[in-house]
Amino acid sequence: MEFLPFCNTEILFxxxxxxxxxxxxxxxxxIVLILTESAAKRWDLQNFMNDLFxxxxxxxxxxxxxxxxQADILAALEKxxxxxxxxxxxxxGGSAIDLAKGISAFYNAGTSxxxxxxxxxxxxxxxxxxxxxxxxxxxxxxAGTGSEVTQWATIWDAGKSAKYxxxxxxxxxxxxxxxxxxxxTLPAKLTLATGLDAxxxxxxxxxxxxxxxxxxxxxxxxxxLIVNNLxxxxxxxxxxxxxxxxxxxxxxxxxxxxxxxTTACHSISYPLTMLYDIPHGFAAAITLNAVIMINKGHFxxxxxxxELFKKYGGILNWIDMVCNGVVKMRLxxxxxxxxxxxxxxxxxFTGGRMNNNPVELTENDVAGILGGLL
Numbered sequence: 401m402e403f404l405p406f407c408n409t410e411i412l413f414x415x416x417x418x419x420x421x422x423x424x425x426x427x428x429x430x431i432v433l434i435l436t437e438s439a440a441k442r443w444d445l446q447n448f449m450n451d452l453f454x455x456x457x458x459x460x461x462x463x464x465x466x467x468x469x470q471a472d473i474l475a476a477l478e479k480x481x482x483x484x485x486x487x488x489x490x491x492x493g494g495s496a497i498d499l500a501k502g503i504s505a506f507y508n509a510g511t512s513x514x515x516x517x518x519x520x521x522x523x524x525x526x527x528x529x530x531x532x533x534x535x536x537x538x539x540x541x542x543a544g545t546g547s548e549v550t551q552w553a554t555i556w557d558a559g560k561s562a563k564y565x566x567x568x569x570x571x572x573x574x575x576x577x578x579x580x581x582x583x584x585t586l587p588a589k590l591t592l593a594t595g596l597d598a599x600x601x602x603x604x605x606x607x608x609x610x611x612x613x614x615x616x617x618x619x620x621x622x623x624x625l626i627v628n629n630l631x632x633x634x635x636x637x638x639x640x641x642x643x644x645x646x647x648x649x650x651x652x653x654x655x656x657x658x659x660x661x662t663t664a665c666h667s668i669s670y671p672l673t674m675l676y677d678i679p680h681g682f683a684a685a686i687t688l689n690a691v692i693m694i695n696k697g698h699f700x701x702x703x704x705x706x707e708l709f710k711k712y713g714g715i716l717n718w719i720d721m722v723c724n725g726v727v728k729m730r731l732x733x734x735x736x737x738x739x740x741x742x743x744x745x746x747x748x749f750t751g752g753r754m755n756n757n758p759v760e761l762t763e764n765d766v767a768g769i770l771g772g773l774l
Contacts, residue, residue, distance in 0.1 A: 404569075406614075407655060409549050413578045413647070419539065420448050422577060424455055428486040431456045432476075432534075434500055435491040436464045439541065442585050459483060464492075465499050467673065467680070469558040470518045473502035477513055484509055489537045490573075491582075493594065494545025494554070494680075497538045501553035501571045504534040515558070522555060522564045533570035541582045543633075543646035544594025544681055546601050546654020548576035556674055563670040563750065572658075578651060580644040588634045589679075592726050595630040595646055596719070597681030598653040599623060603688060604663040605656035607699035609756050612659070616701060619656040620708075625649035627708050631722045664691050664761055667753035668769070671744045678734045686729050689716035690769040691757070698758045731773045741770050 414422065433452065440449055440462075452458055459480050465472040476499060485507055490500035505527040506518060521527050538548035547553070552567040586594070602622035605615050629645040636642060662684075669683035678686075692715060696702055712718040723729050736744075745766045748754070754761060761769075 404659075406659065407549060407572075409572050410575045411549065411578065411651060412575065413580070413644075416443070416579055416581050419577050419579050420451075422575075423448075423489060423537070423539075424451055426456075426487060426537075429457055430459075430484045430486050432459045432461065432480060432485050432488045432500075432503065433491075434461045434488065434496050437462045438464075439491060443582060457483075459485070461499075464495075466495050467554075467556045468495055468499040468502060469556050470502075470522060470564070471515060471558040472499055473506060473555070474513055474515055474518055476503050477506060480507065482509060485534050487535050487537065489539065491539045491541060493540065493542040494547040494597075497536070497540065497545070497547040497573070498553035498555065498566075500536045500538070500573075501547075501566055502555055504536055504571055505530060505553075505566050505568065507534055519557075522566060525567075527566065528568055533568065536571070536573040537575045537577065538573040539577045539579060539582070540647075540650070541579075542586060542590065542594040543580075543583055543643070543650040544597040546598065546650060546657060548573050548578075549651065549654040550658045560674050562747075563674055565752075576651070578647050580640060580647045583643045583647065584638055584640065586637065588637065588726055591633050591637065591646075592630070592723060593679040593681035594650070595626055595633060595681070596685035596722075598646075598650045599626045599630075600665050600669075600681070600684035600688060601657040601662065602626070602649070602653035603692070603705065604665055605653070605660045606705055607695050607702070607758050608657075608660035608663055609758055610660040611699065615656045615659050618652045620705065622649045622652035622656060623705065623708055625652070627718065634722065634726060661756055662753050664754055664757040667750040667757075668744075668748045668766060670750055671747035672731075672734075672736075675743065675747070676734055676736055676740075682727060682729065682734075685719060686731070686773060687769055689714065689719070690772060694761070694765070694769075695758050729773075731770065736774070738771070738774060741767055744770060 602619040606619040672683035
């Protein structure tokens with residue numbers, strides 16, 4: 401029989417010093433490190449890096465891969481080459497952690513890959529035949545993606561024709577080191593985008609077809625923390641207490657949707673990001689209000705969730721308030737016109753996401769949602 405554990409990731413909130421201590425204490429020799437040079441300098445990790453390179457045999461992937469593609473996985477595997485790998489340590493947002501999962505899924509010492517082989521492997525899920533996935537330690541530097549506690553990775557097609565997902569229980573990081581200090585350097589726009597991503601994870605888990613009472617409790621608390629702290633996080637970027645609250649919300653939201661997956665909002669978001677480069681958190685959250693109005697009355701405890709936004713006049717007003725002065729949450733503000741909508745609608749139906757919504761949406765429904773957001 402097959403069972404689904406709720407969470408098999410160790411989750412540790414830590415200071416930077418405690419983080420360094422833990423990362424220097426592994427019983428391993430060969431490690432892949434995903435960390436950009438700019439981030440290492442920004443967090444003043446040069447001495448720590450010297451200690452890492454002394455303690456371990458490090459393959460350092462020091463280039464940023466925003467919205468990683470199968471080409472990024474291939475480049476990483478080529479850099480690793482035939483070296484043995486025992487552990488991957490990934491610093492960064494969801495993109496860095498997703499890249500780590502892509503490496504873990506396809507790494508096989510001595511095996512050469514092509515772009516086509518990786519693409520086909522993602523499509524037909526042949527990576528699930530990998531006898532040994534590499535363990536991952538995730539150190540998220542944003543408060544939003546939840547990738548540090550989930551078993552899947554979003555991989556974007558290099559040709560911008562599709563959004564893929566790598567999905568296997570072995571890809572859940574073994575350790576999630578949550579270090580709120582690392583998020584103190586986030587600019588306002590990235591703080592906002594990642595916070596709205598966490599909000600979307602939590603709300604979509606709350607109403608998902610696969611929700612349950614425990615998921616709803618986790619999701620509710622995540623939404624509550626975001627509603628109370630995201631605007632302050634944008635305004636007071638150096639406030640540690642607020643950053644810690646947002647990190648808590650991100651982990652809770654990640655745990656919630658790790659059990660349910662996302663729904664219509666995320667499904668519609670994928671072409672918005674893939675075709676028009678709308679940051680993922682904005683792309684996911686921009687349809688929240690419209691989808692809430694459709695789903696209302698069709699999922700348990702809906703009034704309890706909606707009550708969190710009542711004093712703001714609803715979630716649309718709250719999102720506009722939080723985003724004021726940073727970004728306008730309308731499709732036209734991202735350069736999308738009415739003529740673009742048919743293409744977006746045609747790519748908005750992702751299996752496992754759109755059909756996870758409590759209300760079935762048609763192409764006309766999605767066209768109406770998007771048209772109302774211009």
